[in-house]
Structures are given as structure tokens and as C-alpha cells.
Amino acid sequence: MRPFAYLRARTVTEAVREHAAHPGAGFLGGGTNLVDLMKLGVEAPRLLIDISRLPLAEVADTDDGGLRIGATVRNSDLAAHPAVRTRYPALSQALLSGASGQLRNVATTGGNLLQRTRCPYFQDVSKPCNKREPGAGCSARDGAHRELAVLGHSEHCVATHPSDMAVALSALDACVLLHGPDGERTVPASEFHRLPGDTPDRDTEIRAGELVTQVILPPRPDGAGSLYRKARDRASFAFALASVAAVLSVRDGRIAHAALAFGGLAHRPWRARTAERVLRGAPATAETFARAADAELAGARPLRDNAFKVGLAHSLAVDALTELVP
């Protein structure tokens, strides 16, 4: 690991100011991803700005009936919060399906959103990787890519985004609040992560020196239930091969509100807008759910070894939506 300086920030203003003043600085949340990548030589910040003690560890109701989640709220605290468990079960389930109890006790909301891909070549500095080193090439395209993307990938990168939490936030129409050198701004969670295109080194829409300070959940749509389902190689301690976050409300047998996002399929949580158009207003039946999943996944472009993900995602979506019908 390369030597680095360490600073514990006391305020958001101080964290952002110090980041701007020190090119090559990085924010440290729980460190469960960043420190691993530093040990592997993938990341080498010159200064670590520890933000884990900032006063951003609260979960609070918003005036309109939504929820405000501070960026340093630990994953285990968020999953166990009564308001999350009762009003946004998909979020609680997504968090609990990730990593391990010990990791969730340390990992933060902001760090979870900004964790890097688990593509094996990204983590191996002896192999070419466009995300690590733009222009170097992509080892995964013709290499080991069973776990990687089937939707939205490019010739430059076929990585998937690893966060379960981010998939639930996308389906729940959350927003990410950012504080940077130019002030505050808000980005919808479903647009926060990017597709790789020809700049796979950029995972998200975050700008240099911006800090995630809050995630805001809107009020739960009238009568809507939500859930998260994940398929993986082991029952715990494994990233998603495919996952789905679904939000559904039904009135008089017809779908009043539907939101669907897939995980494990793309460089970002994949908000299934095409499927949602099929679902809205249609009868809440298994036939409708299958038609919606077909419509969304028609755009899949599996790689040599991961075509199985398309059928897996289809089954997860149909099962999740069926389970949500009252």
C-alpha cells in the first residue's frame, strides 16, 4: 500500500474544502471497499479524508412523509430502522442481502452507493482494464465474464455495479443529495450511476470533490408494497448474479403503481422503464408480469458465458411482482 496522509473531518464544509485543496484526496466512509482497493494497488489516494464521524448518521422523517437518510448511517442500522422495515421493506431486504453482518456494521450509505465493481480484472492490476486505466483494453469481454453485464454494456466495459442497496433506491425513486465545491445539488438515484459507454472509468454522475450527504426517499405511493429478491452463487456473502427490486400497488385488480429495477445485469442499477409502461394500468396477473419482463429483457445482449442471467432476471421479476399482489 502506498503511504497516505489521514484527516478526520468534523464538518461537511471542512471535508469538501480539504478535498478541493488536495488533488488526489479521497473520502473514507467505512473503508470496507476503499481500503481493500488500496491494498490491491487499485486506488492510491494521497490523503484520506475520514467522513465517518460527520454529523450525518441520522434517519429522519421528511415533512411530506418520506425519509431522509444521512450518508454515514451504517448499513445495518438502516436495514433495522423501523421506518425502513415497515415503509420501504425492499431497502431493508436489499441491505440485508449484501455482504455480512460485520461488514454491514461498518459500511455506510454513501460508501455503499460509491463502491466499485467486483470485476476480477478491475481488482487485478496486472491485467488490462479500461475502468482502471482508460485505453488499456477490457480483459473481461473475452475472458471470465459469467458474473458481468447483459444490458447496457459497451465494447469498452462489461462490468456490473455491485450494490444491492442502490437497486432498491432506484426502484423507490430516491434522490441523492450532493455537497461539492459549487454548492448542493440533487440527483435521482436512478440516474446517479452511469452506463460505461466510452468512459467506463466514470461509475457515477458525481463531480470531482462532491460528497454524498443524504439520500432522500419520497413517501411510499398509496397502498404500495415493495420487496427485493436476489439470486447468487451462495446463500450469503456473495454479490448478485441477478436481483430485482419491485414496488407495486393494485386497485380493483389493475396495477396503479409499478416500479422495477434490476441488479447484477448492468453497469448501473437497471431501472426497467419499458416493463413499467407495460405494467401500468394492466391487470395484475402473472401473464402481465411475464409480458413486462419480456419487453424489458428483449434488449439484453448476453456475453458468451452469461446468457443464463436473462432467464434468471425474468423469473425473479415475475415472482417478485406476483408476491406483491394483495
Ligand SMILES: Cc1cc2nc3c(=O)[nH]c(=O)nc-3n(C[C@H](O)[C@H](O)[C@H](O)COP(=O)(O)OP(=O)(O)OC[C@H]3O[C@@H](n4cnc5c(N)ncnc54)[C@H](O)[C@@H]3O)c2cc1C
Ligand atoms: C466480502 C465482501 C462481500 C460484499 N458483498 C456485498 C453484497 O453482496 N452486496 C453489496 O451491495 N455490497 C457488498 N459488499 C460491499 C459493501 O457493501 C461495501 O464495501 C460497502 O457498502 C462500502 O461502504 P463503505 O462505507 O465501507 O465505503 P468505503 O470503502 O469507505 O468507500 C467506498 C467508496 O465510496 C467513497 N465514499 C464513501 N462515502 C462517500 C460519501 N459520503 N460521499 C462521496 N464518496 C464517498 C469512497 O471515497 C470510496 O471511493 C461486500 C464487501 C465485501 C468486502
Ligand code: SF4
Ligand atoms: S469489464 Fe470493465 S472493469 Fe472489467 S476488465 Fe473490462 S473495463 Fe475493466
